[in-house]
Amino acid sequence: xxxxxxxxxxxxxxxxxxxxxxxxxxxxxxxxxxxxxxxxxxxxxxxxxxxxxxxxxxxxxxxxxxxxxxxxxxxxxxxxxxxxxxxxxxxxxxxxxxxxxxxxxxxxxxxxxxxxxxxxxxxxxxxxxxxxxxxxxxxxxxxxxxxxxxxxxxxxxxxxxxxxxxxxxxxxxxxxxxxxxxxxxxxxxxxxxxxxxxxxxxxxxxxxxxxxxxxxxxxxxxxxxxxxxxxxxxxxxxxxxxxxxxxxxxxxxxxxxxxxxxxxxxxxxxxxxxxxxxxx
Amino acid sequence: xxxxxxxxxxxxxxxxxxxxxxxxxxxxxxxxxxxxxxxxxxxxxxxxxxxxxxxxxxxxxxxxxxxxxxxxxxxxxxxxxxxxxxxxxxxxxxxxxxxxxxxxxxxxxxxxxxxxxxxxxxxxxxxxx
Ligand SMILES: [Fe+2]
Numbered sequence: 001x002x003x004x005x006x007x008x009x010x011x012x013x014x015x016x017x018x019x020x021x022x023x024x025x026x027x028x029x030x031x032x033x034x035x036x037x038x039x040x041x042x043x044x045x046x047x048x049x050x051x052x053x054x055x056x057x058x059x060x061x062x063x064x065x066x067x068x069x070x071x072x073x074x075x076x077x078x079x080x081x082x083x084x085x086x087x088x089x090x091x092x093x094x095x096x097x098x099x100x101x102x103x104x105x106x107x108x109x110x111x112x113x114x115x116x117x118x119x120x121x122x123x124x125x126x127x128x129x130x131x132x133x134x135x136x137x138x139x140x141x142x143x144x145x146x147x148x149x150x151x152x153x154x155x156x157x158x159x160x161x162x163x164x165x166x167x168x169x170x171x172x173x174x175x176x177x178x179x180x181x182x183x184x185x186x187x188x189x190x191x192x193x194x195x196x197x198x199x200x201x202x203x204x205x206x207x208x209x210x211x212x213x214x215x216x217x218x219x220x221x222x223x224x225x226x227x228x229x230x231x232x233x234x235x236x237x238x239x240x241x242x243x244x245x246x247x248x249x250x251x252x253x254x255x256x257x258x259x260x261x262x263x264x265x266x267x268x269x270x271x272x273x274x275x276x277x278x279x280x
Numbered sequence: 281x282x283x284x285x286x287x288x289x290x291x292x293x294x295x296x297x298x299x300x301x302x303x304x305x306x307x308x309x310x311x312x313x314x315x316x317x318x319x320x321x322x323x324x325x326x327x328x329x330x331x332x333x334x335x336x337x338x339x340x341x342x343x344x345x346x347x348x349x350x351x352x353x354x355x356x357x358x359x360x361x362x363x364x365x366x367x368x369x370x371x372x373x374x375x376x377x378x379x380x381x382x383x384x385x386x387x388x389x390x391x392x393x394x395x396x397x398x399x400x401x402x403x404x405x406x407x408x409x
Contacts, residue, residue: 156297
């Protein structure tokens with residue numbers, strides 16, 4: 001049977017991808033950030049998961065204003081790397097796991113989570129930057145990836161609790177998949193940041209520290225936090241953090257925290273990162 | 281009954297909600313068109329002609345040509361869409377974001393390196409005056 005072995009949370013700032021692609025990771029500005037992922041790279045090389053369910057958001061790349069799905073799961077064989085306006089990132093294409101992706105969608109839709117099915121799309125930095133942070137620069141990604149895109153561009157995104165419950169439903173779906181697979185789930189985006197208007201540049205370290213603590217140890221209560229608190233206290237784009245609840249909902253109530261890292265800034269954003277192991 | 285919008289008193293912030301999305305539909309689709317290299321080229325060679333083809337209102341055209349992003353936001357633009365214009369202009373997201381704050385890019389970068397803009401005094405518009 002398939003099993004969810006671990007969860008990873010990480011921010012997914014485009015400039016981080018550019019720093020790796022352009023060989024700037026040793027520069028003073030970037031070095032402290034990449035140091036925070038050294039543990040995780042070694043850890044994941046040992047874990048060697050078969051599949052990562054990667055929760056991220058599309059940033060007006062695959063989805064324009066024509067069609068805006070709240071939750072969309074990538075069921076295709078593979079996903080190309082998008083040109084977001086400066087040429088596609090020089091990273092390998094993403095190989096999906098259609099059997100598990102279809103299994104998840106058929107399961108959770110019957111549990112009232114109306115996922116949109118995507119067979120063809122290109123993925124942007126929201127998905128590729130976390131892969132880069134965890135796997136560096138391989139010729140091919142070492143595992144299959146199921147993209148799970150969440151709308152956080154158009155207000156309102158799904159509530160934190162809806163995300164948490166979807167994570168729980170994904171967990172049940174993975175648990176009933178017959179193939180013997182080690183599956184990780186990653187929640188990406190955040191932490192505090194604001195990209196727009198006169199308040200751009202907002203960072204809230206206290207909010208972020210509290211969020212990092214509670215998503216590990218008090219996740220269900222944290223998932224009840226209303227949108228307005230993210231937007232007011234963690235910046236308008238801090239709302240991306242709702243995606244972390246999907247990751248957390250798919251793990252056990254008690255998890256083992258293997259790694260925690262926090263750094264300001266990457267471009268306009270506070271970077272947060274967790275590695276959580278599903279204990280028995 | 282009107283929608284509850286508890287976010288209208290966050291200073292310096294416009295939430296991209298249903299009314300903004302409706303107002304900015306064509307404008308945002310214009311920004312999205314800049315994902316294609318050939319469209320970026322055509323736009324840069326004659327900005328006004330390209331914008332007029334897309335049936336965007338004059339106020340929006342002017343805001344785009346002025347790169348006045350606060351104005352773009354008030355006319356329905358969304359940052360993930362107009363971010364495509366930052367890239368068309370070969371500008372980083374950091375420099376693009378700084379242009380909305382009234383700070384010089386270097387000053388903004390310094391603020392970020394020293395921990396970002398504080399939330400204190402920045403939660404409610406009534407704290408601002
Ligand atoms: Fe994002």
